[in-house]
Amino acid sequence: MATVSAAPGDRAAVTPAAVRDAATTLFAEKGYHGTALSEVAARLRIRTPSLYNHMSSKQELLAEIVLTTSQEVWAEFEAAVDGRDDVVSRLREAARVYALRHATHRREALIVNRDVASLDEPVLSQVLELRRRHERAVRDLIAEGADRGVLVVETPRVASFGVLEMCVSVARWFSPGGPLTAEQVAEQYSEFALRVAGHVGAPT
Amino acid sequence: MATVSAAPGDRAAVTPAAVRDAATTLFAEKGYHGTALSEVAARLRIRTPSLYNHMSSKQELLAEIVLTTSQEVWAEFEAAVDGRDDVVSRLREAARVYALRHATHRREALIVNRDVASLDEPVLSQVLELRRRHERAVRDLIAEGADRGVLVVETPRVASFGVLEMCVSVARWFSPGGPLTAEQVAEQYSEFALRVAGHVGAPT
């Protein structure tokens, strides 16, 4: 979805998805509070009040972007670990899909990490709950690996933050036009994750 | 410095440092554009126009916070690697001081990473130059270690972003009231950095 009808030189055909896409680009670039709805409208070549034919408020735009992203993150985690019994390969895949998402959905990732505190309730609580669930699942994975002796960490909680936040930060430096594809970066990061978690024999 | 005269129940004695400290807390919490100067003033129990006895603009507050922090990061890096010839111990110390800073200067770190794009020129360029210098220095460290065979990485650039951004993210989860001290976290993160960089024998 998305980007389709938000192309700079595009004509008419504004849709809710186009408004959301324009908002996503601008929120990612300038932040939620740093973006005026007049800028979103200008990007779509319409006047500010016309936006209200496609959305109900600025806050709703933010809520949709952040909640959808957070739900997808959790769904991708579940799909990644599903059917794998080896804790190391579960961690590897969890890190891979998380890093991959942050390379392929950079705008959404930047918004989630920058503007989550600007959300109104009840969406804020829903998003924080999804985030906690993901953090806990990764922490449990690392703790289990440590118990079984296949991972070596001092503090599972610290290692899980190290792993997760490292993946998140891909959104801050990755460029689709760069020398590496999103998949290649995700592959390297899944390896980094195992190294941070002290996977024996991980180097090389 | 700082926090001293910004205590909630405090009386009078507003200084430039107190204004900057109150702004640092609020910018970190709500973002630069999400913070009104009236909130900074309220925190100091004065009226908004009185702030102008201690600063010249909201933008100047941001510029001071971000530029000072960026300069300190570079100075700390130089001090950390100074006098060490072993590339592994240089990387370890660089990661340690960077992680330590992000545990001890959480507010400033959050502002730098969230609101750097809101800076006016010429400060924006100065800050980006300092950041590039730091990134390049760490990348060179990892590349040198790979050349000498003491580190094993696929792409030094990717590994250096992994290491640096992992350290940065300490600001997003560390709590001074938690079970670990800033120094203990920094120690674990310096170990993570060596693991990511494929330091042979790093696990355990």
Next chain:
DNA sequence: CCTACCGATCGGTAGG
């Protein structure tokens, strides 16, 4: 999809 317009709030100044 538009023009016209709203109250609220913003950063900042005047002038003491």
Next chain:
DNA sequence: CCTACCGATCGGTAGG
């Protein structure tokens, strides 16, 4: 350090 006040801009509504 204050009150009084400024122009600009914000998100959003009325009404077509």
